[in-house]
Each structure stands twice: as C-alpha cells, then as structure tokens.
Amino acid sequence: MEEEYFKENLTDREKETIKPYFSSVERNVFVLTNLPEVIKGTLFSRYSRSDKGARRLLLDEFIPNKDVAAAMGNATNHEDQILAINRAEDFYQRILVGYGDDSVAELAGVHIACENISSIAGDLLTDSRIGISPLEKSARYILFDKQVNGRYLWYRDPKIMASKHARLYEETMDLIFSSYAKWLPIVQEHVKKVTPKDPEATDRAYESATRAKACDILKNLLPGGRLTNVGLYGNGRAFEYLLTKIYSSNLEEGRQLAKEMHEELAKVIPAFVKRSQASEYITGTKETMGQYSGQFHKEVAEETPYIRLIDYDKDGEAKVLTMMLFPYSNMTALEISSKVANMALEGKKKLVKDYLSKRRNRRDKPGRALENIYYTFELCANYAIYRDLHRHRQLSQERQQLTANLGFDTPPELAEIGLESDYNEVMKKAKQAYGEISKDFPSEAQYVVPRGFRMRWYMKMNLREAHHLTELRSIKQGHPDYRKIAQQMRNLIAEKHPALVEYMMVDMNEYALPRIESEKRIDQKLAELDKRGNQNAEMSK
Numbered sequence: 139m140e141e142e143y144f145k146e147n148l149t150d151r152e153k154e155t156i157k158p159y160f161s162s163v164e165r166n167v168f169v170l171t172n173l174p175e176v177i178k179g180t181l182f183s184r185y186s187r188s189d190k191g192a193r194r195l196l197l198d199e200f201i202p203n204k205d206v207a208a209a210m211g212n213a214t215n216h217e218d219q220i221l222a223i224n225r226a227e228d229f230y231q232r233i234l235v236g237y238g239d240d241s242v243a244e245l246a247g248v249h250i251a252c253e254n255i256s257s258i259a260g261d262l263l264t265d266s267r268i269g270i271s272p273l274e275k276s277a278r279y280i281l282f283d284k285q286v287n288g289r290y291l292w293y294r295d296p297k298i299m300a301s302k303h304a305r306l307y308e309e310t311m312d313l314i315f316s317s318y319a320k321w322l323p324i325v326q327e328h329v330k331k332v333t334p335k336d337p338e339a340t341d342r343a344y345e346s347a348t349r350a351k352a353c354d355i356l357k358n359l360l361p362g363g364r365l366t367n368v369g370l371y372g373n374g375r376a377f378e379y380l381l382t383k384i385y386s387s388n389l390e391e392g393r394q395l396a397k398e399m400h401e402e403l404a405k406v407i408p409a410f411v412k413r414s415q416a417s418e419y420i421t422g423t424k425e426t427m428g429q430y431s432g433q434f435h436k437e438v439a440e441e442t443p444y445i446r447l448i449d450y451d452k453d454g455e456a457k458v459l460t461m462m463l464f465p466y467s468n469m470t471a472l473e474i475s476s477k478v479a480n481m482a483l484e485g486k487k488k489l490v491k492d493y494l495s496k497r498r499n500r501r502d503k504p505g506r507a508l509e510n511i512y513y514t515f516e517l518c519a520n521y522a523i524y525r526d527l528h529r530h531r532q533l534s535q536e537r538q539q540l541t542a543n544l545g546f547d548t549p550p551e552l553a554e555i556g557l558e559s560d561y562n563e564v565m566k567k568a569k570q571a572y573g574e575i576s577k578d579f580p581s582e583a584q585y586v587v588p589r590g591f592r593m594r595w596y597m598k599m600n601l602r603e604a605h606h607l608t609e610l611r612s613i614k615q616g617h618p619d620y621r622k623i624a625q626q627m628r629n630l631i632a633e634k635h636p637a638l639v640e641y642m643m644v645d646m647n648e649y650a651l652p653r654i655e656s657e658k659r660i661d662q663k664l665a666e667l668d669k670r671g672n673q674n675a676e677m678s679k
C-alpha cells in the first residue's frame with residue numbers, strides 16, 4: 139500500500155475537476171493530458187519554485203485564472219481557445235520571469251507542418267540539432283511525376299519569376315520533371331527485368347521494392363526547388379532558435395516561412411517564441427564572412443567524388459581506453475591513463491572486447507567512452523547523399539553552397555537502360571540554367587540544381603556517433619550511394635584505429651533490390667494484423 143503522506147491531498151471534487159488533465163489523480167507518476175502546450179510548459183516550470191505537486195498547482199494557481207481556464211478547454215470553440223491561450227500571456231510571463239534560464243522553453247512541445255516548401259527550405263528546417271525532430275516526404279516512396287492544374291510541383295521563387303531568368307527557370311524545371319515522369323516506368327521495368335520476382339515475395343512487396351529502386355535511381359534528377367512537406371516536432375527553445383535562424387536566411391522563401399511558422403507557433407506557445415526575430419548578429423556575420431569568399435575562391439573544375447579523413451585525434455585510442463575504465467575505477471583519469479599506457483597490446487584488445495563485444499545489434503549503443511575520440515571527414519558527393527546524412531543531429535557539419543559546378547553523378551542503371559545521354563543532356567541544361575541564374579541570384583539559383591550534382595561538406599563526429607551513423611546508414615534497405623559512404627567511413631577509421639572498429643556492425647555487402655526484405659517483413663506484419671483483426675471480430679460476434 140502506498141504511504142498516504144506521499145500523496146497529493148485532493149478532495150473528490152478537486153479530483154473530478156482535474157481528471158481530464160492527468161492520466162492519474164491518485165498515483166505519484168502521471169502524464170499530463172489535454173492541456174495546451176504553453177500551460178504544460180509553465181506548469182512544469184513552477185515545479186522548481188514550489189513545494190506543491192503539478193495537480194495542486196493547476197488547481198490553486200492556474201484554474202482560478204479565467205483565461206487559463208478557458209485555454210484549458212472550457213472555451214466553446216478552437217478559435218476561442220487560441221484567443222484564451224494568448225490572453226493569458228501575462229500569466230505565463232509572471233511565472234517565467236522568475237527563471238534565469240531559457241531551458242524552461244523546452245518544457246512545451248509542438249508538432250508543426252510546413253507544406254509545399256522547396257527542398258532548399260526543407261534543408262533550412264532540418265539543419266537543427268537536439269530539440270527538433272523532423273520528418274520529410276520521402277523521394278523514395280513518393281513519385282514526383284504529378285501535375286496540378288497542368289503544372290509540375292516546383293517552387294516558383296518570386297525573385298527569379300520576376301526576372302529575365304523566369305522563362306529559362308520554368309523551362310528547365312519542366313524539362314527536369316517531365317524527364318522524371320517519362321523515365322519512371324521505363325526504369326521500373328528495367329529494375330524488374332534485372333531483379334525478377336522471387337517466389338516468396340507477394341506482388342505488393344515486389345511492386346513496392348521495384349518502385350522504390352526506380353525512385354532511388356531517378357532521385358538524382360530532383361532539383362532544389364522540388365516541393366516537399368516537412369513535419370517537425372520540437373520544443374519551444376529549439377523553435378525559438380530555428381525561427382531566428384531562418385528569419386535571417388538569404389532566401390525570401392526562408393524568411394517568409396519563418397514568419398508563417400512564427401504566427402502559427404505563437405498561437406500555441408506564445409511565451410516561448412516571443413523573442414524570435416531576424417538576428418543582426420547572424421546576418422551581419424554572414425555579410426562580413428562573405429567578404430572572404432573572393433579571397434578563398436578558385437575557378438572550380440569538375441571534382442571527382444571523394445570522402446577524406448582530414449583530421450582525427452592522434453591520441454584518441456589511449457583516451458578511449460582510459461574512459462572505458464573510468465567509471466569502474468577510483469583513480470584519476472591521469473592515473474588510469476598512465477596505467478593504460480603500460481598495458482600490453484593483448485590487454486588493450488581484451489579491454490575493447492570486454493567493453494564492446496556484448497552488443498547484439500546496432501540498437502545496443504556502445505558506451506560513452508567512445509565519445510572521447512573525434513574524426514573529421516570532408517566529402518564531395520551528390521546533394522542527395524548530403525540531404526540524407528545531414529539529418530544526423532549529433533555531429534558537427536556544415537556545407538558549402540550548392541552549385542552545378544562540381545560535376546554530377548549518373549546512376550549506372552541509366553547507362554544500362556540507354557538513358558545516359560538523355561540524362562546527361564538534362565543535367566547539362568540544368569547546369570547552364572544555374573550558370574545564368576547564379577550571376578544575379580547565387581542563393582536562389584540552388585533551386586534549379588538537381589540532386590545528382592556534387593557539393594562539399596564536412597562532418598566531424600566522435601566514435602560513438604560514427605558507430606550509429608555507419609551502422610544505420612549501411613543497413614540493407616538504405617540507398618546504395620550513402621551506404622557506400624558509410625562503408626568508406628568505417629574503412630577510413632579502421633586504417634587509423636583498427637582495434638576500435640572491430641565491433642562496428644557495418645554491413646559491407648551490396649544488394650540488387652534493397653527494399654525487398656523490408657517489404658516482405660511488412661507483408662508478414664500485415665498478415666499478422668489481419669489475423670488478429672479476424673480473431674477479434676470472431677470473438678466479438
């Protein structure tokens with residue numbers, strides 16, 4: 139039996155009042171339900187300045203405020219509720235003013251959808267770290283051959299469309315999309331020819347897997363101006379900074395997006411996005427740093443794709459071994475490290491084995507000792523690969539501007555089908571359009587660059603994140619292009635620290651039809667769900 143004095147002292151009437159807002163009005167562990175995010179955030183922030191529990195706080199301090207009560211759902215409709223949330227602004231500010239730290243804004247979370255934005259704007263949103271969880275319409279499962287009112291779905295940038303480049307831009311974008319639409323069935327047919335259906339796969343699984351492969355092949359055509367939908371879940375603090383960053387974007391689309399997101403977020407977490415605005419610090423720094431671009435500039439010729447390990451921690455191995463032992467020792471890090479330095483090679487190998495070899499699969503995360511060693515990779519690879527790898531939030535990474543000057547990749551299958559020269563022609567036209575548009579609008583010209591074009595970026599990561607990235611990005615169902623990068627990263631690390639990668643679970647194989655096994659598993663799961671549904675229906679008869 140739970141001790142009574144641990145419990146919140148609530149009358150039956152009070153319990154009844156707050157029941158909709160907590161998963162339990164009895165237990166010491168409970169979830170907040172049906173409360174607007176800003177109220178959840180301010181309610182939790184009161185924790186650190188009150189000896190009351192959340193339920194008592196809601197009753198004593200929040201419900202008596204009529205705007206807060208209306209915001210909690212007493213309002214007659216959704217619009218009234220939003221108005222009430224905003225009317226209670228002073229109330230939140232009075233609570234929040236007591237805190238010297240921005241972290242209280244992490245206590246409220248919001249799902250926000252940004253639809254029909256360009257891929258380039260999508261990159262601005264996903265260039266976020268901890269606090270933002272994005273998901274974007276996939277170029278692998280969605281076809282981009284659709285027209286609405288006779289128009290393909292690409293972003294009509296106001297600056298370009300009002301300029302002398304409008305016609306060139308429009309023709310190039312239409313050429314790219316119509317080529318994609320024309321080639322998609324041809325490519326899928328080819329995929330079916332070279333990877334015949336195995337008898338264990340259903341028609342659905344085979345159709346999905348071959349279509350995904352065709353999309354993978356043609357994904358290189360999709361330009362920066364392709365329209366996409368991005369959903370973000372994030373907390374107030376992360377949104378506040380994200381808005382500030384995109385308000386300060388070079389692109390009109392980014393600034394407009396920031397404004398619209400800000401307006402919508404202010405309806406639900408007004409107190410937490412209050413300070414978002416264009417930052418003179420960010421725009422000013424971009425301007426002053428931009429002055430160096432002439433000095434650090436060369437005539438760009440086409441570049442062969444590469445991934446290079448340009449820097450790594452030379453003393454890293456000893457640091458990692460020391461920190462593997464640290465939590466299990468009572469010595470100082472320095473003392474452990476001098477003992478480790480005197481260990482024989484066999485002893486060191488055994489230590490690594492003891493620390494890492496029990497992992498069963500990639501979801502068994504290696505320990506934090508691996509965070510004590512860093513590797514910096516520079517990559518010149520296509521924009522499609524960048525977009526996928528960019529999504530890893532724990533690393534340090536930055537890119538140069540997307541251009542059409544570093545050359546492009548041609549998926550080998552297009553040569554097998556006989557579409558290589560047509561593809562090259564489309565890419566050549568895109569490069570010409572980029573060349574013209576970028577003379578006047580260097581940032582906006584990115585919209586016309588297809589994903590097959592190469593760009594440069596760097597990624598600096600510790601060995602723990604390197605395990606996560608290379609193991610995840612080499613899985614069978616991954617895109618072959620980024621699978622290769624993951625495998626190369628593993629090999630580059632292995633050249634420097636072979637002992638430390640021994641237990642990395644990187645899949646080094648190649649696969650002809652990557653999605654087929656996943657599709658078969660989906661079929662199995664669907665069949666199980668159908669079976670369960672039929673059993674439930676039988677039972678309820």
Ligand SMILES: Cc1cc2nc3c(=O)[nH]c(=O)nc-3n(C[C@H](O)[C@H](O)[C@H](O)COP(=O)(O)OP(=O)(O)OC[C@H]3O[C@@H](n4cnc5c(N)ncnc54)[C@H](O)[C@@H]3O)c2cc1C
Binds near residue numbers: 274
């Ligand atoms: C096969 C495949 C298909 C994909 N399909 C799509 C798609 O259709 N659309 C799309 O938008 N993306 C897609 N992605 C990208 C995917 O959604 C992730 O953004 C990407 O894989 C980064 O992975 P991560 O979050 O595990 O890694 P990182 O961001 O590098 O994070 C590393 C680890 O840190 C922890 N972590 C980081 N942030 C958080 C957080 N906010 N909360 C909790 N834990 C956190 C987690 O343990 C995480 O694994 C796909 C990825 C793969 C591999």
